[in-house]
Amino acid sequence: xxxxxxxxxxxxxxxxxxxxxxxxxxxxxxxxxxxxxxxxxxxxxxxxxxxxxxxxxxxxxxxxxxxxxxxxxxxxxxxxxxxxxxxxxxxxxxxxxxxxxxxxxxxxxxxxxxxxxxxxxxxxxxxxxxxxxxxxxxxxxxxxxxxxxxxxxxxxxxxxxxxxxxxxxxxxxxxxxxxxxxxxxxxxxxxxxxxxxxxxxxxxxxxxxxxxxxxxxxxxxxxxxxxxxxxxxxxxxxxxxx
Amino acid sequence: xxxxxxxxxxxxxxxxxxxxxxxxxxxxxxxxxxxxxxxxxxxxxxxxxxxxxxxxxxxxxxxxxxxxxxxxxxxxxxxxxxxxxxxxxxxxxxxxxxxxxxxxxxxxxxxxxxxxxxxxxxxxxxxxxxxxxxxxxxxxxxxxxxxxxxxxxxxxxxxxxxxxxxxxxxxxxxxxxxxxxxxxxxxxxxxxxxxxxxxxxxxxxxxxxxxxxxxxxxxxxxxxxxxxxxxxxxxxxxxxxxx
Numbered sequence: 465x466x467x468x469x470x471x472x473x474x475x476x477x478x479x480x481x482x483x484x485x486x487x488x489x490x491x492x493x494x495x496x497x498x499x500x501x502x503x504x505x506x507x508x509x510x511x512x513x514x515x516x517x518x519x520x521x522x523x524x525x526x527x528x529x530x531x532x533x534x535x536x537x538x539x540x541x542x543x544x545x546x547x548x549x550x551x552x553x554x555x556x557x558x559x560x561x562x563x564x565x566x567x568x569x570x571x572x573x574x575x576x577x578x579x580x581x582x583x584x585x586x587x588x589x590x591x592x593x594x595x596x597x598x599x600x601x602x603x604x605x606x607x608x609x610x611x612x613x614x615x616x617x618x619x620x621x622x623x624x625x626x627x628x629x630x631x632x633x634x635x636x637x638x639x640x641x642x643x644x645x646x647x648x649x650x651x652x653x654x655x656x657x658x659x660x661x662x663x664x665x666x667x668x669x670x671x672x673x674x675x676x677x678x679x680x681x682x683x684x685x686x687x688x689x690x691x692x693x694x695x696x697x698x699x700x701x702x703x704x705x706x
Numbered sequence: 707x708x709x710x711x712x713x714x715x716x717x718x719x720x721x722x723x724x725x726x727x728x729x730x731x732x733x734x735x736x737x738x739x740x741x742x743x744x745x746x747x748x749x750x751x752x753x754x755x756x757x758x759x760x761x762x763x764x765x766x767x768x769x770x771x772x773x774x775x776x777x778x779x780x781x782x783x784x785x786x787x788x789x790x791x792x793x794x795x796x797x798x799x800x801x802x803x804x805x806x807x808x809x810x811x812x813x814x815x816x817x818x819x820x821x822x823x824x825x826x827x828x829x830x831x832x833x834x835x836x837x838x839x840x841x842x843x844x845x846x847x848x849x850x851x852x853x854x855x856x857x858x859x860x861x862x863x864x865x866x867x868x869x870x871x872x873x874x875x876x877x878x879x880x881x882x883x884x885x886x887x888x889x890x891x892x893x894x895x896x897x898x899x900x901x902x903x904x905x906x907x908x909x910x911x912x913x914x915x916x917x918x919x920x921x922x923x924x925x926x927x928x929x930x931x932x933x934x935x936x937x938x939x940x941x942x943x944x945x946x947x948x949x
């Protein structure tokens with residue numbers, strides 16, 4: 465796999481960031497709601513730390529600036545599609561500039577639960593313009609790897625029902641007014657999100673992982689892939705001798 | 707792709723732009739009042755006023771958390787919310803929407819902050835193209851005199867203190883507004899601004915504004931596109947301006 469070195473921005477450099485200083489690794493875990501991303505991230509973090517890597521984990525709507533505002537906006541159920549995209553983009557920019565970039569500068573492994581792709585997929589599912597979305601999110605850094613946990617809608621439905629036990633307003637895309645039935649809306653909306661992610665998988669070179677498999681198997685597959693992003697300790701030792 | 711989204715609706719969008727102290731808000735409220743007095747449906751929307759993002763903006767400003775990118779994005783979010791929930795429905799219903807500042811404010815201010823002009827213009831490409839955009843052009847010193855005399859304190863971001871132009875807030879404000887002024891002047895032609903000389907008397911400026919509005923929207927009013935109580939547009943631009 466080709467790793468761009470140094471890291472690059474997709475289309476729009478962030479003011480004040482020198483990418484040559486970014487020494488860490490940026491690893492993205494993508495996938496639809498309830499596919500099991502956070503379970504994997506918790507395990508990956510422990511594993512990476514065990515190997516001696518410093519890890520920052522971050523995720524959507526967790527920024528100091530906009531995290532609370534987004535949560536409040538979602539409670540009101542009155543968030544329009546363009547507003548939603550831009551609010552999430554604000555959240556992402558805040559985390560990129562204040563968490564991700566400083567951590568990469570310090571040589572951390574940054575594990576991020578979703579990235580611009582979920583933001584774009586939600587926009588695409590709501591029929592927003594693809595070129596607009598791409599340019600809005602163009603200040604994102606191209607990650608070292610994007611692991612796409614892929615599952616079909618029926619797998620997601622069974623996880624919602626067996627797990628949380630209820631459908632969420634936004635995960636069901638109820639703002640799209642498909643109809644009053646949350647289950648039916650969930651199926652239609654998540655199918656759109658998955659379609660959008662599938663299309664991006666090719667364009668943005670995701671590594672797709674079958675998330676219908678048991679969590680242990682997914683974890684091992686992620687481990688195998690992530691190991692490949694680092695120099696082996698052996699090689700490093702040889703380099704040090706030279 | 708066009709810069710902005712064409713207005714396909716019955717209603718009309720009128721926006722005012724200019725640096726702080728140019729008098730644009732005063733002029734817009736006089737215009738809105740006059741249009742209402744003609745029996746027309748008028749809606750009013752102010753920059754940075756969405757209740758949805760208010761708390762986020764307040765937190766960011768209070769704790770000085772904004773970077774050029776997040777400052778730009780939160781204002782775009784604010785505008786998107788106002789457009790989706792207020793401006794669009796009002797235009798569809800056939801109102802004249804008066805907006806105090808518009809995307810052009812971001813094109814000027816965010817670019818001075820260092821974000822790329824191309825990026826910020828794309829950000830706002832969902833914004834409805836105004837039917838009329840007034841630019842209140844005023845020399846920096848005149849605007850500064852109005853602002854610095856009339857207000858007790860200038861705020862951190864208003865003065866562009868985040869740009870480290872100067873440690874003295876008044877000096878920073880002066881430099882920041884000067885650069886914004888240059889941006890406005892540079893885009894005036896491209897954006898089709900109706901330029902109003904904002905050093906003139908309030909009454910004079912208002913008269914010019916009303917005349918331009920009548921020339922451009924008279925037909926839309928006469929044909930019943932715009933919601934109104936009266937059948938004819940009997941507006942007289944000479945009606946005295948009352949503050």
